Amino acid sequence: MVGGPNYPVRLGRKDSFVSKAKHVNGNIARPTMPLSQIISIFNSKKLSVQEMVALVGAHTIGFSHCKEFSHKIYNFNKTSTYDPAYNPKYAEGLRKLCANYTKDPAMAAFNDVRTPNKFDNMYFQNLQKGLGLLESDHALATDQRTKPYVDMYAANQNKFFQDFAKAMEKFSIYNVKTGRKGEVRHRCDAFNSIAT
Template structure:
């Protein structure tokens, strides 16, 4: 199936498969107040991803880490000040989340066209979709109308965002706490078909899995050998980067799930999805490995569901003129 036709079918299917959109959100929210919004976001994201393909994964991750803390309210974008503590220094975000300059560039372009109109939270949601599209992934209709938080929560960022060392039960619990299903969990994990991870996030799997003093027995031995060349036992290689998907790291496809079937999931939180501990998760991994269209459809639906986590709407919050600071 050609890419254009695939995107049309995915969009049409979403109209009947995704959960009901939060009442006050609508894809047409800015139709009159900022009609060129989506084109503005697309242009900046495409330029950024063309210069550095990894940026697509970084922008997608920003959206995920934002929505899992207080809901999709752009709280992750707030900088620390002498009187304000944001979320950027939380353990899951420190030396990890990136792409803030791209969001700044989008906000600047949008403010020039539509001053004090579009929230940073909606910019994050649109940038996530455009990042996926830039690497040949699926399209979906993004519900809009979120407003920006004036507060942040370092504690929630430390506690609510799933860790790369998570077990399957821990992942399911954290997703269910946000109103997301096992299908949402497995489908959104497929975002790891793009991007890179630091050695420090998976080193224990290579040398001291579960404090056994040995590698994770579930790791493919050839994959293990390659990873050990990139990630030494010492902390000197903490920031060495490895592709989350060794088959096609710069293309959004279903090869992540194929990797899991061959025990080539980079993070523990990846490989546990193929575990026999949960037949639903394992079945979805198999389904997505064999049916890329199904993965695209479910991923798009899950992204809408994630975007519906506790948005601020109506008169709540504000429309920040700078995504880094409260007005």
């Protein structure tokens, strides 16, 4: 629907009988985590650095709430109001957009400022120009472990699509539950026993 690659999705994956918020911490990357920790989380799911970068390319669509990056655009340090990793005009635009985020926590910015509703490789091109939104985005563009993949995907959309599709397929079968260890839910947001 938004122009991304096609890839096969296996049907019938079972969901757990347990769903607790406390199990999320340490299993999902947060935008303020150090890149080494993010790499470690993906590695624990048997995903390489390259596969991680490809999957993070999903930031080409969607948005993030201002509270997730406000510490990088307001009162950054004693010499700069914003993180110098940001393109100056972009930082100023974000500062205007998020001016009232403390009063309205729903305020958000697109992850991809140039083509926010299109799945393409513009996210990676943006990173090269200081147009990354999140702290983790800027880290991808500068860290020597990830920068080569950012540059490769920025230059070659077909390669990004190919690697994204492969990584999505691989991750979709990670830690699959079998037998009576889970259920195929009738509704994604409820256990079958209480689904209506």
